[in-house]
Amino acid sequence: MDVVWSRSERATRGPKPAHSRAEIAAACVSLADAEGLDAVSMRRVASKMGTGTTSLYRYVRSKDDLFDLMVDQVLGSEPLPTPTGYWREDLRFLAQWKRKLMLDHPWMAELSGRPAVGPNGLRVQERGLRAVDGWGLSIDQMIIIVESMDAYVQGYALRELAEQAATRRSGQDLDAWMDAHESYARTVIETGRFPLVTRAWLDAREPHAADRAERGFHHGVDRLLDGYGVSMRHAR
Numbered sequence: 001m002d003v004v005w006s007r008s009e010r011a012t013r014g015p016k017p018a019h020s021r022a023e024i025a026a027a028c029v030s031l032a033d034a035e036g037l038d039a040v041s042m043r044r045v046a047s048k049m050g051t052g053t054t055s056l057y058r059y060v061r062s063k064d065d066l067f068d069l070m071v072d073q074v075l076g077s078e079p080l081p082t083p084t085g086y087w088r089e090d091l092r093f094l095a096q097w098k099r100k101l102m103l104d105h106p107w108m109a110e111l112s113g114r115p116a117v118g119p120n121g122l123r124v125q126e127r128g129l130r131a132v133d134g135w136g137l138s139i140d141q142m143i144i145i146v147e148s149m150d151a152y153v154q155g156y157a158l159r160e161l162a163e164q165a166a167t168r169r170s171g172q173d174l175d176a177w178m179d180a181h182e183s184y185a186r187t188v189i190e191t192g193r194f195p196l197v198t199r200a201w202l203d204a205r206e207p208h209a210a211d212r213a214e215r216g217f218h219h220g221v222d223r224l225l226d227g228y229g230v231s232m233r234h235a236r
Contacts, residue, residue: 004068005068018051019059024049024060025066028067028073033107037110042063074108075101075121075124078100080127081097087131087135088225090127091128091149092225094127094128095153095221098153099217102153102158109154109158112150128146135232137231137232145228148224149224152221
């Protein structure tokens with residue numbers, strides 16, 4: 001089975017296409033941003049573009065083609081961070097860039113299970129590997145670094161999105177939710193059974209900071225970068 005990127009956008013015969021892949025991707029992204037990934041279907045996309053569902057099959061063969069197009073379009077929607085030449089900063093800036101895309105387009109996290117191999121996706125992969133190239137690592141070690149950072153970014157973004165969804169469902173942000181659970185928390189603390197949880201609730205500052213999401217994300221990135229640095233020193 002071929003992929004959309006292996007096919008010519010325009011058939012060698014027949015009339016000039018009335019729509020482009022970029023237009024199809026834009027319609028998909030608009031639907032997913034407004035209504036979620038489930039809203040992306042051949043019928044809905046065709047309707048948004050003012051064409052028939054059958055006509056859409058002239059350009060794509062399946063919903064997976066639509067997903068590939070929309071992911072690649074988002075990956076090309078924001079300029080990649082300018083390389084600094086220092087692996088630590090380049091990985092950090094790339095992690096921030098990817099997190100922003102996922103928060104701006106929540107459905108992106110759902111479609112990150114496989115590598116994006118469109119032109120923009122390949123540029124992103126190349127940039128990540130280039131950040132750690134030349135430090136004595138094997139290509140497998142380079143892949144592990146880039147993929148583990150990607151996994152962290154995806155996991156952190158998913159948690160942020162889950163918190164946003166919980167706030168919409170309950171009408172309470174995290175601070176209001178914690179206030180509502182104050183009486184229960186006192187009961188748990190008084191049992192003495194969870195001393196470390198108690199310390200986290202009473203003494204930790206990070207969970208109560210106004211910018212806790214930003215601080216938590218960057219602290220986690222720093223710890224990963226510290227570990228990568230050890231691997232690079234051992235490789236030399």
